[in-house]
Amino acid sequence: MDGPQDLGGKESFxxxxxxxxxxxxxxxxRQWALSKLVAPPGLTIDWFRHALETMxxxxxxxxxxxxxxxxxxxxxxxxxxxxxxxxCLSGHASEKGKPPDTxxxxxxxxxxxxxxxxxxxxxxxxxxxxxxxxxxTDPRPRPGHTRLPAYARGATGRVIxxxxxxxxxxxxAKGDHIAHHLYTVExxxxxxxxxxxxxxxxxxxxxxxxxxxxx
Amino acid sequence: MPSxxxxxxxxxxxxxxxHLPSDPALRVKALESLxxxxxxxxxESIDNWIELYSERIGPKRGAEVVARAWxxxxxxxxxxxxAGQAVKDFGYEGHATEHLKAVExxxxxxxxxxxxxxxxxxxxxxxxxxxWYRSSAYRAxxxxxxxxxxxxxxxxxPEDVTVRVWDSTAELRYLVVPERPxxxxxxxxxxxxxxxxxxxxxxxxxxxxxEPA
Numbered sequence: 001m002d003g004p005q006d007l008g009g010k011e012s013f014x015x016x017x018x019x020x021x022x023x024x025x026x027x028x029x030r031q032w033a034l035s036k037l038v039a040p041p042g043l044t045i046d047w048f049r050h051a052l053e054t055m056x057x058x059x060x061x062x063x064x065x066x067x068x069x070x071x072x073x074x075x076x077x078x079x080x081x082x083x084x085x086x087x088c089l090s091g092h093a094s095e096k097g098k099p100p101d102t103x104x105x106x107x108x109x110x111x112x113x114x115x116x117x118x119x120x121x122x123x124x125x126x127x128x129x130x131x132x133x134x135x136x137t138d139p140r141p142r143p144g145h146t147r148l149p150a151y152a153r154g155a156t157g158r159v160i161x162x163x164x165x166x167x168x169x170x171x172x173a174k175g176d177h178i179a180h181h182l183y184t185v186e187x188x189x190x191x192x193x194x195x196x197x198x199x200x201x202x203x204x205x206x207x208x209x210x211x212x213x214x215x
Numbered sequence: 216m217p218s219x220x221x222x223x224x225x226x227x228x229x230x231x232x233x234h235l236p237s238d239p240a241l242r243v244k245a246l247e248s249l250x251x252x253x254x255x256x257x258x259e260s261i262d263n264w265i266e267l268y269s270e271r272i273g274p275k276r277g278a279e280v281v282a283r284a285w286x287x288x289x290x291x292x293x294x295x296x297x298a299g300q301a302v303k304d305f306g307y308e309g310h311a312t313e314h315l316k317a318v319e320x321x322x323x324x325x326x327x328x329x330x331x332x333x334x335x336x337x338x339x340x341x342x343x344x345x346x347w348y349r350s351s352a353y354r355a356x357x358x359x360x361x362x363x364x365x366x367x368x369x370x371x372x373p374e375d376v377t378v379r380v381w382d383s384t385a386e387l388r389y390l391v392v393p394e395r396p397x398x399x400x401x402x403x404x405x406x407x408x409x410x411x412x413x414x415x416x417x418x419x420x421x422x423x424x425x426e427p428a
Contacts, residue, residue, distance in 0.1 A: 001221070008331030008382065009359040013352035018368050018419070020346035027243040032343065033264035034246055036310075038255045042216040049333050054225035059232050065334065065349045067239040070246055074235075075227040080217045083249060085227075089234055091245030097254020108260070108267040112339060115310040116299070119386040144221065147384045149331050151358060163314070166385060174219045182385055189378075197362045201378040206385035 002141050002150065004057035005049075009151040009193070024064075031066040035073055036112075037103070040082035046172030050145035051076050123165040127181040128209055133159045135185060136215035137207065145173030148211040152203075156215050157187040160204065168208055181209040273342035276307045277390060278411035280340065282404045284317070285395045295319070298390060302340060309339030311388050318381060319392040320421065325372055327365070327380045327418035328389040329357035335383040337390055341413055348417065358382055368419040391418040398425040 023029050052060070052072050060068065077083040087093060103111065129135060139154030147169050161184035171178035185207050190199035218224070235242050250256050280302055284291040294301040298315035302308055315337055318326040330336070334349040347353050356364050361378045365371075372378065381389040393415040399407060414420035 005332055007351055007354040010351075010355040013350075013355045016350065016352045016356070016364060016367050017347050020350075022343040022345055024346065025240065027240040029265045029268075030247060030261060031243045032268070033261040034243070034250065034256070037260055037264055038250050040217070044217075047217050047219060050221065051224045051228075052333070054221055055228045056232055059228075061351055064239060065346070067242065070239060070242050071228060071231050071235070073246060074231055075224055076217065078227050078231075079220075079224050083253075085230065085234075087249055088231065088245065091248045093249055093252035096252050099251075099254050099257055100260075102257045103260040103263055105263045105266050105271070108264045109271060112267065112272065112309045113306070116308040116313040116339065118313045120314070147332060149382065149384065151331075163385075163387070166314075169385075175217065184387070186379075193359055197360055198374065198378070201361065201380070203358050203380045203382060205382045206387050208385070 001050075001053060001143055001146065003053035004055070004060035005053045006150050008149045023066075028064065028066040031070050031073075035069050038073070040077045040080040042080060042175070043076060044172045044175065046145050046167075046169040047175065048072065048076065049169070050173040051079075053145065119166045120163070121165050121167060121179045123179050123181075125181075127162055127183075129159050129162070129181075129183060129212060129214075131159050131162060134215045135159060135183075135212040137185075138211050138213070142170070142211075145169050146211075148207060149205070151192060152187065152205055152207075155187055156191055157185040157205075159183045160186045163206070166208070168210070170210075183207055183209070183212070185212070268343055272309075272339060274340075274411075274413035274416065275408070276305065276342075277337070277340040277413070277416045278408040279305060279404070280307065280390070281392055281411045281416065282407035284392055285407055286404045294392070307340055311335065311386075312337050312339045314385075314387045315340070315390060316381075316387050317390045317392050318379070320394050320418075322394070323375060324377050324379060325365075325370075325418065325421055326389070326391045327357060327361050327378060328383065328391060329354060329380060330383040331355070331358055332382075332384060335386075335388060337388040340390060341416060345413070365419065365421075368414065370419065370421045372421070391416050393421065393423055396423045396425040 165179040166182040189196035189201040298317040
C-alpha cells in the first residue's frame, strides 16, 4: 500500500544524525524487550509490519521509532482480542494472571538464537526467471503489504540471484502461508532516478516473482 | 486471532493516537504494567533481555566474523557462499540472520545497506541498530543519493568507485565486509576484530584505520 513507510527517494528529510546512539531513552530499550518477549497468538512478521504501515501518516513520520512499536504492539493485541482498548489506556489488566517463570539472560540468549527463522520453502512451480534475465517491475501501486517500493515500480533491472521460494509478505499479512520465487534484482541508478548521482551506481532489491515481468 | 484487516487495524491505531498520553515513556510504562499484570512476562525477564543486548549481543560479533574472513580463506569462502550458515561457527545465529548475505567492498566497489520500507537489520550480529539507520532521512536518501549520505558520514568516494546499495526488502539481511587495511599483515584475528566498526559493516564507513579506534 502507498503508506508512510515507503520512504525510498522521498525528499526534504534533511541531514542524517550520524552520531545518534542506538537508544536515547530508557523506555526505548524496554519497548524493544516488550516487543520481542510478548506477542498475541497468530501474529506474523508481515502482519506486524503491515499494521505499522496503517498508522496515521503524520504520526508515523514524526514520532520516535520505538513509540511506533509501542502503539503497534497495543493495536495488534487489541485487534486480536488479546487486550482491550481500556486495558491499554489504563495500563492495568482486567484480570490478573499468574506470573510466568523469569527468563534469565541465558534463557533470553537461547530465545534470541532460535529467532533465526527460515522463510525459505519448496514450491512445485519452477522459477520463471534466471540469473542474467532482464525484468520489468509492476508499474502499479499494490494493495496490502507489498515489499515492492514505489521508487522501483515500472523499472527495468537484471536478476543477479535466485533464492528459491520464500514466504510471500502480501499473503503473510493476511495470515496465509504462500511462497513465491525470490530474486535479487539489480537496477542502475540512472534507471531509477532521472537526477542520479552516478549512472554506474547500483541499487539491489530482493523481489518476489509476482512483482516481475520479462522485459 | 488477528483480523488481518487493514482498515480495522488502521482505525485502532487512530483511536490509540487520540487517547494515549503523548509522552512515550508513559505509554511504554502502561504496556509494561499491563503485560506484567496479565502474567505474560516478568519485569526481570525484560531487564534480562535488555542486559543481553547491552552486554552480549552487539557489533563485536560482526567484527569477529569479518576478522576471521580476513584471516581464514576457507571461512571467507563459506561466508561469501552462505553467511547465515557460516556465522553458526560462532554461535551468532539468531534474530534475522538465517538469510544473511555478506557483500564485500573492493577497491572499485562500495556496499551500503538500508531498509527503505521498515528497518530490517541483522540484530544478532550487530546488536540494536543506531537511531540514524531507522530514521526517515537515512531510509529516504540512501537509495537515491548514497554519495551525499556517505559524505555526511565522512566518506568521500572517488567517481571510479561504484556504489552498490542493498535495500533489504525481503528476509535477506546484508553484512558489509570492509576491505582489510594495509599494515595489518600478521595481526591476530583478535587484533583485527578490534578495528572493525559497526558502521563499516553497514557501509557508512569505508577505510578502517590500521589501529584500534
